[in-house]
Amino acid sequence: MSAIATNEVPETVDQQPLRVLVVDDSRLQRRILSASLKKWNYSVQEADSGESALALCHEQSFDLILSDWMMPGISGLDLCVEFRKLENAQYAYFILLTSKSEKNEIARGLEVGADDFLTKPFDSTELHARIRAGERILKMHEQLAEKNREISLTLNELQSVYTTLDNDLREAKKLQQSLVPVRFQEFGPSNVAAILKSCGHVGGDLVGFFEIDANQIGLFSIDVSGHGMSSALMTARLAGYLSAANPTQNIALDVRADGTIVPRRPSVVAEDFNNLIFSEIETEHYFTLIYAVVNLETGVVDFTQAGHPHPAVLAPDGTVEFHGTGGLPIGLIEDATFDDMQLQLRRGDRLFLASDGITEAQDLEGTLLEDEGLAQILTQNRQSHGNSLLEAIVWDLTDYAANGEFDDDVSAVLFEYNHIPK
Structure with missing residues (x-):
């Protein structure tokens, strides 16, 4: 050494x-x-x-x-x-x-x-x-x-925050789903089915229906702009204006002095919503809407369309027709006006009100489903009814979507008319 x-x-x-x-x-x-x-x-x-x-x-x-x-x-x-x-x-x-x-x-x-x-x-x-x-x-x-220790501590804190937020969002999703408490209801021989699937924990879609009187029901489909919590809170507030439990708090209904409940014109309902956005709600969000009043005796549907996808009518033979003229979304222009439109249902017809999460679904090449693709899905599933038809539509939509998942909320109301028109 x-x-x-x-x-x-x-x-x-x-x-x-x-x-x-x-x-x-x-x-x-x-x-x-x-x-x-x-x-x-x-x-x-x-x-x-x-x-x-x-x-x-x-x-x-x-x-x-x-x-x-x-x-x-x-x-x-x-x-x-x-x-x-x-x-x-x-x-x-x-x-x-x-x-x-x-x-x-x-x-x-x-x-x-x-x-x-x-x-x-x-x-x-x-x-x-x-x-x-x-x-x-x-x-x-x-x-x-x-x-690295500081980063680890920060990541642990972020994970804790994320876990808390994730749990809150899961509860929020349950609460949002509760905004559509009834997914199927019969009105004599006719019936209504509804479906609501958020692309995330919570979303901006809202669908529902309510009984006006023995011969009339109201149907609505709403899509609030954006995604996430703020959109979900907006839908929750809008749901309160279309209460099925308390007619006196429903913006779509008038209660006369004698207690009689009558529907307001769909266009007026859209205009009142538009005014609320600018005067009371004060939000950066806007929303699209289909609101329809169905007469169970005659099969006549009075509706307004505010930027929402066109209502589709599926006939018993599989033929599909789209109605409406489009219209402006609610909350974009102050003092905007909206149109009243009408369509006639025949026995066996099904009225389908869907959000753009369905018509704007994309395949692997980025091609939108649009009305033509929706019509094809409705036609090939014409043998199904009620909630079964809605689930079949979602199933086919999942196959069509690029990654098997939806980039937007998916919601719809399906009304099947089985009365004998007077």
């Missing part, structure tokens, strides 16, 4: 000295190295073999390991390999002391986890310079570890 020269090096003073492990089977070499290290104010421990060094590393942690390469039993190279395998060991800067100068041997040492090497003989100035370089790397490693 070669001793190092003892050139004087200025003393290093650190508040927390590095913990150094010196590993060498030569007692003299260990003492020479330890003396220099203690002189530079490092905390030093010694091990006379690779085996004893590993035992110490299991018990405590070190910042720097100086190990002779050639030792009986576990060599310095093997010690480096085994040390890097320790699960609970903190990172330590590993310097191999060797008389080897072959490049392939040095490369091998670096490959197995050594950070640096010194070729014997070397003097204390070179050793101290290498250790100081290791200190800088250790400091950077410590700073990186601290940043």
Whole structure:
């Protein structure tokens, strides 16, 4: 073993000295190295073999390991390999002391986890310079570890926030689904079915129906702009204006002095909604609407269309006709007016009011379903009725969609007219 020269090096003073492990089977070499290290104010421990060094590393942690390469039993190279395998060991800067100068041997040492090497003989100035370089790397490693701890804590906090938000959104979805408490109802021989599927936790679609009197029912389909919580809150507020439980709070109905309930003209309902947006609700959202009043005795449907997809009528033979002229969405232009329109249902006809989440579904090539695609789906499922028909439509829509998922909320109201018109 070669001793190092003892050139004087200025003393290093650190508040927390590095913990150094010196590993060498030569007692003299260990003492020479330890003396220099203690002189530079490092905390030093010694091990006379690779085996004893590993035992110490299991018990405590070190910042720097100086190990002779050639030792009986576990060599310095093997010690480096085994040390890097320790699960609970903190990172330590590993310097191999060797008389080897072959490049392939040095490369091998670096490959197995050594950070640096010194070729014997070397003097204390070179050793101290290498250790100081290791200190800088250790400091950077410590700073990186601290940043990683901070990031981990932040991610844990974000995960906690996300979990809370996710739970809240799941509850919000249940509450939004409760806005459509009845999904199927019979009105004599006729019936109404409704479906509402949000593309996320919550969405901006709303569908429903309510009984006006023994001979009339109201149907509506609404699509609020945007997605997420603000859109969902808007639909919740709109649902309150179309209450099925309390006619006196329903914007679509008038209650006369004698208690008689009569429907308001659909166009007036749309205009009142538009005025509410600008005068009371004060939101950046707008929404599209189909509101229809169905006369169960005659099959006449009076409706207004405010930017919503066209109402479709599916005949018993599978023929599909679309009605309406489009109209402006509600909440875009102050004092906007809307049109009253009318269509005639025959026995067996089904009136389908759908959101644009259906007509604007896209296939793999980005082609929209549109009215033509909807007509085809309605026709091929004409043997189904009520909720079964709605589920069949969603099933076919899922097949059509590019990724099997919807990019927008999907909702619809289906009215099946089975009265004998008077």
